[in-house]
Amino acid sequence: EIVLTQSPGTLSLSPGERATLSCRASQRVTSNYLAWYQQKPGQAPRLLMFGVSTRATGIPDRFSGSGSGTDFTLTISRLEPEDFAVYYCQQYDSSPRLTFGGGTKVEIK
């Protein structure tokens, strides 16, 4: 089983600042099958990125994804008030099995 570790657990930033979220896998992620989700309190997760760096429909270009192998990053170039939320990475392997990281909370400083 591939374990995803997200860091930091909490990121305290101000609107307009850059956010860098890390997702590290315990083994190489197959074919970069890595996705990111945003979740706000009381809501379902929302797909942000898939295939490491492809933005989902309607996701603004201030969100970008990068990485390969075992190290992946979600970057929010300039935080907007609506971006303060919890972010999860998710990988798929050919078992098939989906696993999620523990999440990073981006909070207002």
Next chain:
Amino acid sequence: QVQLQESGPGLVKPSETLSLTCAVSGYSISSGFFWGWIRQPPGKGLEWIASIYQSGSTYYNPSLKSRVTISVDTSKNQFSLKVSSVTAADTAVYFCARTKSDNSGWYQDYWGQGTLVTVSS
């Protein structure tokens, strides 16, 4: 617009079976895609439970496989989840979701709003 809506009891007794249904609108399940369940214990992260293809092929989280059954009813455009022998550890918000499978992997592009299931006597 694809919409998913979970339904089922909000309270289940320990050792009993949890049963949930996800009604899909705006898209025909029989047209393709995978459909699945993901849960989130209060204040915690996300856990994939199971997925099913429109043909009926099923895929389970190995850690839950012995207690979980996922099924699809294309005539009603819905799919269902059963979790047997529940304990307090099964208390969670249960989400149903549509899963895309392509050369970018498996990822959930549409989600239901989630339903809280509490296991308690």
